[in-house]
Amino acid sequence: MESSLNVEDHGDWLSFGMSHAGGVVPVKISRAAMEEHFDATQGPDSLKKAYALDAEMIHARAADHIVAGANYTPDHPLVLGTEHF
Numbered sequence: 001m002e003s004s005l006n007v008e009d010h011g012d013w014l015s016f017g018m019s020h021a022g023g024v025v026p027v028k029i030s031r032a033a034m035e036e037h038f039d040a041t042q043g044p045d046s047l048k049k050a051y052a053l054d055a056e057m058i059h060a061r062a063a064d065h066i067v068a069g070a071n072y073t074p075d076h077p078l079v080l081g082t083e084h085f
Helices: 031-038 046-065
Strands: 004-009 013-020 023-030 078-080
Touching: 004 046, 013 031, 013 046, 023 031, 023 046, 031 046, 046 078
Parallel strands: 023 078
Antiparallel strands: 004 013, 013 023
């Protein structure tokens, strides 16, 4: 399984780094997507807990949406919402 880097629950969204093509792509996923598709609940660290259970699926979906040649940075991460799942 791929390793996750710097997984952080920001309340309305979760951020993590994902290994891809020899680098790390910063990813931001909305709380709405985590609740609708990965059974996240309200409360502290609920996004991290849901992510821990479904990281493989989340990474697979994120990889499907990476745009070749795009320069993803912490200030401009790959953003995933409910429409991406």
